[in-house]
Structures are given as structure tokens and as C-alpha cells.
Amino acid sequence: GGEAMPYGLWTKFQAFNCNAWNMYGPTETTIWSTVKHLQHGSLPTIGNPISNTQAFVLDSFLQPVPIGAEGELWIAGDGLAWGYLHQPGKTAERFLPCPFGPAGVRMYRTGDRALWNTNGELEFLGRIDDQVKIRGFRIELGEIETAISRLPNVLGAVAMAIENEAGSRPLFAYVSRKQG
Numbered sequence: 113g114g115e116a117m118p119y120g121l122w123t124k125f126q127a128f129n130c131n132a133w134n135m136y137g138p139t140e141t142t143i144w145s146t147v148k149h150l151q152h153g154s155l156p157t158i159g160n161p162i163s164n165t166q167a168f169v170l171d172s173f174l175q176p177v178p179i180g181a182e183g184e185l186w187i188a189g190d191g192l193a194w195g196y197l198h199q200p201g202k203t204a205e206r207f208l209p210c211p212f213g214p215a216g217v218r219m220y221r222t223g224d225r226a227l228w229n230t231n232g233e234l235e236f237l238g239r240i241d242d243q244v245k246i247r248g249f250r251i252e253l254g255e256i257e258t259a260i261s262r263l264p265n266v267l268g269a270v271a272m273a274i275e276n277e278a279g280s281r282p283l284f285a286y287v288s289r290k291q292g
Contacts, residue, residue, distance in 0.1 A: 121279050122156035134158060136236060140206070140220050141165070142191035146234055157233040158226070165189035166212070167234060168219065169226050174211060177227070184240055185226040188219035244273040246281050256285060265290050
């Protein structure tokens with residue numbers, strides 16, 4: 113639970129002819145917001161919103177995209193956090209008034225790319241930014257690059273999380289040294 117099940121991991125689970133529950137959701141929405149009961153042969157979508165939760169796939173103008181079109185996933189509902197403690201700027205950036213509900217309802221900008229498929233289920237497509245999740249922890253690759261670039265004799269750095277055959281995503285940093 114907490115993040116979308118990768119297709120490769122679900123493929124491995126199917127070898128055991130088992131069922132699973134795919135639960136997706138950021139911490140700001142009380143851990144999970146959508147759910148899908150995965151059965152043998154099904155695609156690992158993130159399913160549909162749980163009770164008292166709404167999911168919207170929106171374009172950059174906060175308008176719903178057509179079925180099958182990619183957009184950003186926004187979540188509203190009773191499980192939504194009030195914001196970030198002592199961080200009004202970050203709260204204002206991520207928690208916006210919801211144009212699809214009554215006055216006072218807010219929605220959360222997940223930063224995740226998604227689409228509604230023709231079966232009426234949400235498909236997780238990855239991140240909009242360079243944030244990655246590793247073992248449930250959010251990692252900002254840009255912050256790692258900045259920290260490495262501040263080291264003596266470092267000209268620049270690029271950080272990446274590269275999925276290996278085992279399905280884990282270790283972090284790698286490529287560094288360019290200053291000459292001399």
C-alpha cells in the first residue's frame with residue numbers, strides 16, 4: 113500500500129496465481145486514496161477512489177482530460193490533510209480549492225501522471241517532476257544533485273534511480289569533476 117504496484121512486480125506475483133490489493137495514495141491523503149483488487153491476468157491499475165474520496169485527472173488549466181488522455185492526478189475528500197505544518201507557501205502550492213465540489217472543498221496536487229482508462233480505472237504513469245519513491249520514501253533528485261555539486265572539486269552532478277532486474281531502484285549519482 114501507499115504507492116502503485118509496478119507492472120514487473122505484479123507479473124512476478126502472478127506466477128504464484130495469487131490475488132493482491134493495489135493501494136495507491138500519498139501521505140497527504142492519509143496514506144491511500146485508490147484501491148484495486150488485482151486478480152490473476154488483470155492489469156495493475158490503481159483502481160478507483162475509496163469511499164469519501166474523489167480523484168481527478170486534470171490538465172495544466174485544472175480541466176478534466178478525456179478518457180485515455182494523460183494528466184496530473186488530484187485528490188479530494190475526507191482524508192485530505194489540512195496542509196503542511198508551518199509551511200503556508202508549500203501548502204498553498206499543493207492544496208487548492210476544488211472547482212468540482214461545494215465551496216470550501218480542497219484538492220491535493222499529487223505530482224503524479226495518470227489517466228482514466230476505458231474500464232473506468234486510474235492508471236499510474238509516473239511522476240511529473242524528478243521526485244522518486246524508493247522503499248516508500250520520497251526522494252528529490254534535484255536536492256541530491258545540489259548537495260553533491262557543492263562539494264569541492266565537483267563541477268556538476270546528475271542523480272538517478274534506475275530500476276534493476278530485481279525490481280528495486282537504487283540511487284546513482286554521476287559526477288563531473290573540476291579540472292586541476
